[in-house]
Amino acid sequence: MSGPERTVGTQGLAFNEPLIFDQGSPGRVGYSLPPCDVPEKKAEALIPSHLLRGPIPGLPEVSEVDVVRHYTRISQWNFGIDLGFYPLGSCTMKYNPRVNEDVARLPGFARAHPYLPDALAQGALELMWELERYLAEISGLDRVSLHPSAGAHGELTGVMMIRAYHQSKGSPRRKILIPESAHGTNPASSALCGYQVVTIKSGPQGVVEPQAVAEAMDDQVAAIMITNPNTLGLFEEHIAEIAAIVHAKGGQVYCDGANLNAVMGVTRPGDWGVDLIQINLHKTFSQPHGGGGPGAGPVGVRKHLAPFLPVPTVEKRSDAFVLDFDRPQSIGKVRSFAASFGVMVRAYAYIRSLGAAGLTQAAETAVLNANYIMHQLKGAYHLPYDRLCKHECVFSDAIQIQNDVKTLDVAKRLMDYGFHPPTIYFPLIVSGALMIEPTETESKETLDQFIAAMREIAREAREEPEVVRGAPHKPRVSRMDETRAARQPILRWKPKS
């Protein structure tokens, strides 16, 4: 038996569980409603019959027990942070505190309606007002909009504000500069606002060179969108100089704050010359990822951009908190109501739980953990940029490819050892990238187990490459045929005809 037998990976229980639509029995129910205490008029008496439908065909008829068992069973086919190490680069998969879940479900939050008069929502407004101040302090910016529902939504909101700002000066300008190492959302968000994307190449050290920005910069450039620390896990050490170059031609500096976890309390984007930043609460501030949301991507801005923030903002007037809709230069609204409020509650609870010192300690530990992994795996895997990293490190498959073992194979093999794979094939500037972000919530023992597994896989790639190429062997299903899924899309269940 090879490596995985000695580590945390197991097969556990693996139920076969059909779709819920293939279960149940006519007439079986999983709900209860109180008896109707008003006159039970027929629907047809209240709404014209041609606007009414009958019971929806195909909806399952199952009991409460069936529902609980079904979702509990399929949940067991998922890997989550609660099950083990999840070093997915650029995603900051840190522990999600359970007390945050409890407080978000307090009736005063969970059962509050967004159109409550401000006077009856003072607790919610105070929480948002304080959270805005904490995020402003951490990012070094002046105001923060809590509206955006995800990181990409924050980027979009930011680019809209950039556009409105330039428009107020006469012209929205045409272009946005984006380093080639950026997340794909950066160019997509720019394009949604009608901007042409100009790609900036990274220098030999893996960071953006001021010269490259100076050459691309002109008075039609609305902004640069720069990720710092960048997607190689490196600190953009010329950031202040780059900001000065962009500012000199009237451009704005947008920082993709997806990687803020690396620098909290150590250095602040506002102090680098950044004008706007989105802060991913589901990364740095412990909102659970939930299998792909909900997240939130509040946007911090410098004073001169504050007039353009989405409405409403939360303001403190004498001793009361109010929602302010009267902001004539605002870009408008980017979502309904005032925020993904439940996410704000969790982020607030997280910041209060860590406090100033804890937040800094989190960043420092995340960086220590990443550098430790980088150091321990150097040699076993090719390290394209061998220098200090921040919250994550990026390796490649350049060594393993000699035995025809690719990054994808290494990633799948890690599952057999009981770990979630790192982010793979990103950033695009590293061929066969393996992007590892440990976060601060992992112990040295866990990191050592992961390092041992990675080294073992490197050995397997040399000595028994077919084992790695055939991975994963332990999960309930093997590699999925993704080509087939895309060529003959089956996107929903249909009744058997």
Place this chain on the structure above:
Amino acid sequence: MRYIPNTEQDRRQMLDAIGAGSVDNLFADVPDALRLKRPLKIPPALAEAEVVKRLRSLADRNADADRYNSFLGAGCYDHFSPAIIAHLVLRGEFLTAYTPYQPEISQGTLQALFEYQTLVCQLTGMEVSNASMYEGASSTAEAILMAHRITGRTEVVVGRAVHPEYRQVARTYAAQVGLVFREIAFNEAGVTDLDAVKRTLGPQTACLVVQYPNFFGGVEDLVPLAEAAHAAGALCVVCVAEPIALGLLKSPGECGADLVTGEGQGLGTGMNYGGPALGFLATREQYVRHVPGRLVGQTVDRDGRPGYVLTLATREQHIRREKATSNICTAESLIALMATIYLVSMGPQGLREVALQNLRKAAFAKGRLGKVSGCGIRFGGPTFNEFVVRVAKKPAAILKQLLKHEIIGGVDLGRFYPELADCLLLCVTEQKTREQIDALIEALGGVR
């Protein structure tokens, strides 16, 4: 710090292994001038019990629907959420997983989302649904952008009976690419004026947007609206803010809608002061490659076992970058799971029954309010669980008076519609008891 396992000794060992003298040395790449040389101005750490106490004190200062007799709706609805929803989504396997990029160890999320996509199709009468969007307003905006991409046209015809915030968000999005909005008045029945729609649709119209039921609770007759849109070569976008209504109302798909979008919050996910909510977007198969957001598809593994993957990714930003259909990636998977559990728990019978209760209770309240002195029902058309009441006194004064009885009497419509400045929008869901409705009538002076 209890969330950070490494001890001082662990740190020392790791630093020694790296060959770095201190953690500070690991930040040597941050120029000294950029370093923060003071502690963050954030209060010191609280213990867990203190965090709970602080958050409870904030929560206690909100008038939640357990303590107040609230008739607020307007895009956020108080429906009962079965206990199993909260319990199941708190399972760490669902709660603490990322977007299912590695399908072999994400089949739970993937199968649940495949079930969600199916349920949205069943509810809306459409053929394809994505795996969730942020919330109703931005989903409506994305649907409009999608119609613009499909038709290549640049005008949007939108009913004024569409949620004001949805229209506002759609304008914010559409303004970026220069789409022109033409708004259509509502008539005395409280629904979109069909003749005005026909007059306004033109060769540049990308889509007609109507809400179903609309912002005033009015049930639009979608068939002639969709026909009018199609006659002009435009798409018909139907947005739904109250999905419970689809337990009873003919599906938009059956009525000719090309895109159905909106808010899934009503499906047992809670109010949460407005979010997180659940955007959905469903369409016809022919438009699938224009859909924004994630899609889950069925396939097989190497050994022929069925399973699920994220698919048609070539639409998406991580592949297509600036040419993507949208920038959306992380959306609302866990909320989609809540809605999924709600819908399968209710089943065909429960969904119909809960919709009927909403209809009946709202009709009862509407009938009673129509007989209260100084109150009148503003529109003549059929409504689902919301309706507009015209009041003789100033709406703000009435709301204030009701608050003395711990009643929140709905939304003052003057906030959104100057012509309805003498009106309130009230919502009555299955959560309202007859006693609570009677209390409202009583506080307003009783039936004359």
